[in-house]
Each structure stands twice: as structure tokens, then as C-alpha cells.
Amino acid sequence: MQTYEFGNPDASVVLIEPIHTVEGMANEAGIIRELAGDDFLLRAVAVDWFRDLSPWPAPPVFGDTPFGDGARETLDKILEMTGEPGKRYILGGYSMGGLFALWAAYQTGAFAGVAAVSPSVWFPGFSEYALSHTLQAGRVYLSLGDREEKTRNPVMATVGDRIRELHIRLEEEGVPCCLEWNPGNHFMDPDRRTAKGFAWVLKGIKG
Numbered sequence: 729m730q731t732y733e734f735g736n737p738d739a740s741v742v743l744i745e746p747i748h749t750v751e752g753m754a755n756e757a758g759i760i761r762e763l764a765g766d767d768f769l770l771r772a773v774a775v776d777w778f779r780d781l782s783p784w785p786a787p788p789v790f791g792d793t794p795f796g797d798g799a800r801e802t803l804d805k806i807l808e809m810t811g812e813p814g815k816r817y818i819l820g821g822y823s824m825g826g827l828f829a830l831w832a833a834y835q836t837g838a839f840a841g842v843a844a845v846s847p848s849v850w851f852p853g854f855s856e857y858a859l860s861h862t863l864q865a866g867r868v869y870l871s872l873g874d875r876e877e878k879t880r881n882p883v884m885a886t887v888g889d890r891i892r893e894l895h896i897r898l899e900e901e902g903v904p905c906c907l908e909w910n911p912g913n914h915f916m917d918p919d920r921r922t923a924k925g926f927a928w929v930l931k932g933i934k935g
């Protein structure tokens with residue numbers, strides 16, 4: 729599993745993000761620094777987008793590629809990157825990466841917070857899973873583009889309702905969280921959106 733690191737290697741907080749391309753990561757790290765200071769190391773982990781982030785198999789929703797069930801193996805590898813004394817860890821991601829970060833937070837308490845940015849909460853079966861399990865992360869950032877639920881794809885069009893339901897559930901459970909709406913569709917300004925999510929969690933865990 730190839731990793732790329734940005735930021736301060738001696739930082740007390742490590743941000744971990746699954747990615748499908750390293751393009752834009754340096755820009756994202758720069759925005760996090762502007763918003764939340766330089767006490768972080770951003771560790772980007774290259775994955776197979778359809779196999780490694782999916783908690784269980786699902787048929788194609790767009791295109792012809794089905795979803796695999798590699799999330800457990802991916803999480804196990806990421807957990808090997810945690811546990812260093814004196815450090816705290818934030819897991820985050822965009823799209824399927826955001827879905828994975830949320831799912832991971834139901835599996836382990838290893839993460840001080842989660843930044844789920846435009847997460848694919850339309851994923852078949854995920855909403856039912858989330859509403860019947862307890863999230864273990866300390867705080868959660870959720871966001872969505874205000875045009876994402878206006879897609880013609882009937883599965884992906886449920887994303888707005890699903891993220892509202894999740895936000896309400898987390899508030900009812902007493903999890904510190906926010907839901908931020910960004911202008912535009914799913915593909916608009918992912919570097920800045922993701923940076924904002926990490927910065928919100930980073931500032932929150934530092935008090």
C-alpha cells in the first residue's frame with residue numbers, strides 16, 4: 729500500500745486519507761495549514777477506489793465496475809499506521825473515501841475524529857447499517873455539495889436524505905458533529921472541501 733506524506737513529520741496529529749490519485753494532495757495540505765496551523769502530518773494512502781473502500785459487495789451504480797469488499801483489509805492496514813504514543817489520528821476522505829472513513833468509525837475507536845467529505849452514503853445498505861450501529865470516533869465532520877442530490881441517478885440521488893438522517897442520528901447520540909453544505913456538484917473543489925473537513929476536526933480535537 730503506497731503512502732505519501734505532507735506536513736510536519738513530528739506533529740502530534742496524523743491525518744490519514746485514502747486516495748485514488750496523489751494529484752491535489754499538496755494543495756490540500758496547504759489549505760489545512762492555512763485553516764488549522766501546521767501541527768499535522770497528512771498521510772495519503774493509495775487504494776483501489778472500487779475494491780478497497782467498499783465494506784461489502786454491491787453492483788455497479790455508475791459505469792460497469794462493481795464494488796468489492798476490501799474495506800476490512802484496508803482498515804487493518806491503516807490501523808497498523810496508528811498507535812504511536814503521544815499521537816492522535818483523524819481519518820478522512822472524499823466520496824468513497826468519506827464512506828470508508830465513516831464505516832471505519834463504526835469498527836474501531838482508534839480515531840479521534842472523522843472527516844467524511846461528500847461521502848457516498850447512498851451506498852447500498854450503508855444507511856441501514858449506520859442507523860443500527862454506534863459510531864466510535866470522537867467527532868464527525870459531514871459535508872455535501874448542494875447539487876449532489878439533484879443527479880438523475882436514482883441511487884445517488886438519495887445522498888441528501890441519507891446524510892441528513894445520519895447527521896440527526898449522530899446528534900441524538902451526542903457525537904460532536906456538523907453538516908456543511910458546499911456550493912456545486914460532487915466534483916467541485918474536492919481539495920478545499922476535504923481540507924475544510926480535516927481542519928474542522930483538527931481544531932476540534934485540540935480544543
